[in-house]
Amino acid sequence: MLAWALLSVIFCMKSFELYGYTDSSLVTCILTVVYLAKFFWWESGYMKTMDIIVDRAGFYLCWGCLVWVPALYTLPSYFLVSHPQQLGLNLTLFVLLIGFLSVYVNYDADHQKLHVRNTNGNCFVWGNRPQIIRAKYYLLNGKKSESLLLVSGYWSISRHFHYIPELLLAFIWSCPNGFHYVLPYFYFIILFILLMHRAHRDDQKCKYKYGQYWYEYCQKVKYRVCPGIY
Ligand SMILES: NC(=O)C1=CN([C@@H]2O[C@H](COP(=O)(O)OP(=O)(O)OC[C@H]3O[C@@H](n4cnc5c(N)ncnc54)[C@H](OP(=O)(O)O)[C@@H]3O)[C@@H](O)[C@H]2O)C=CC1
Ligand SMILES: CC(C)=CCC[C@@H](C)[C@H]1CC[C@H]2C3=CC=C4C[C@@H](O)CC[C@]4(C)[C@H]3CC[C@]12C
Numbered sequence: 001m002l003a004w005a006l007l008s009v010i011f012c013m014k015s016f017e018l019y020g021y022t023d024s025s026l027v028t029c030i031l032t033v034v035y036l037a038k039f040f041w042w043e044s045g046y047m048k049t050m051d052i053i054v055d056r057a058g059f060y061l062c063w064g065c066l067v068w069v070p071a072l073y074t075l076p077s078y079f080l081v082s083h084p085q086q087l088g089l090n091l092t093l094f095v096l097l098i099g100f101l102s103v104y105v106n107y108d109a110d111h112q113k114l115h116v117r118n119t120n121g122n123c124f125v126w127g128n129r130p131q132i133i134r135a136k137y138y139l140l141n142g143k144k145s146e147s148l149l150l151v152s153g154y155w156s157i158s159r160h161f162h163y164i165p166e167l168l169l170a171f172i173w174s175c176p177n178g179f180h181y182v183l184p185y186f187y188f189i190i191l192f193i194l195l196m197h198r199a200h201r202d203d204q205k206c207k208y209k210y211g212q213y214w215y216e217y218c219q220k221v222k223y224r225v226c227p228g229i230y
Helices: 001-020 023-041 049-054 059-073 075-084 089-118 163-172 184-211 212-220
Strands: 132-138 146-150
Touching: 001 023, 001 059, 001 075, 023 075, 023 089, 023 163, 049 059, 049 184, 059 184, 075 184, 089 146, 089 163, 132 184, 132 212, 146 212, 163 184, 184 212
Parallel strands: none
Antiparallel strands: 132 146
């Protein structure tokens, strides 16, 4: 993750060295760094995700983080080094605004879920007491345990609504590259496939883990990612 942030800054500095101030490189760099700062801020939350709990630190994650991420996730900023663009002030501000908003909504949704669990539901979500399902499940050692499934806030819009701002951000920080080439959108395309597959995989995992409680949640929140579509 650190390599991703550092490479984005390095590519931006290289653009400045070659062409002087280039707003497209700066915008992509700022959004990437803000997004990754958010990741490090929320890092303890990441320890509870499917990557760590289900996938674990095997070849997929280690190779992914050491090779895949630095080489391919940095393509939007790398491409700008050889294809600089000038956006102008209005477009620069527009891209920044959409980008910051996406980072915020994505963070807020992850935070909502963690906060409700950390407070055992004794908190407010969007100004109201949260609706929750107390889902019982069995651990591998046969002991019974319980998790809270949030049915309010972002988690009432769809079961993985937070993937929408994640995708919007990936798209918007690639946009400074213009629309003549596909390569800078590679991260967005891959992320789209990865997140749609992840939403499906996560549903399978939760169905297996929570059984009837997950069906109850699915009855209340019908869509996986985008309401009305998927
Ligand atoms: N840029 C990238 O390449 C990627 C970025 N991301 C981002 O990483 C972050 C974490 O990813 P995410 O897929 O959410 O991580 P998780 O794998 O932790 O999310 C799913 C888990 O959350 C719990 N959960 C699901 N629904 C609810 C609910 N309604 N209430 C409470 N808990 C629930 C379940 O875990 P439990 O067993 O604890 O109940 C479920 O397995 C997100 O911001 C995502 O956008 C994700 C993938 C790729
Ligand atoms: C072959 C292939 C598609 C490999 C990719 C595997 C991994 C590199 C990625 C799988 C899940 C990704 C992530 C999940 C959640 C994240 C939180 C976000 O805030 C920052 C990014 C990330 C850590 C992201 C990083 C790449 C993966 C681990």
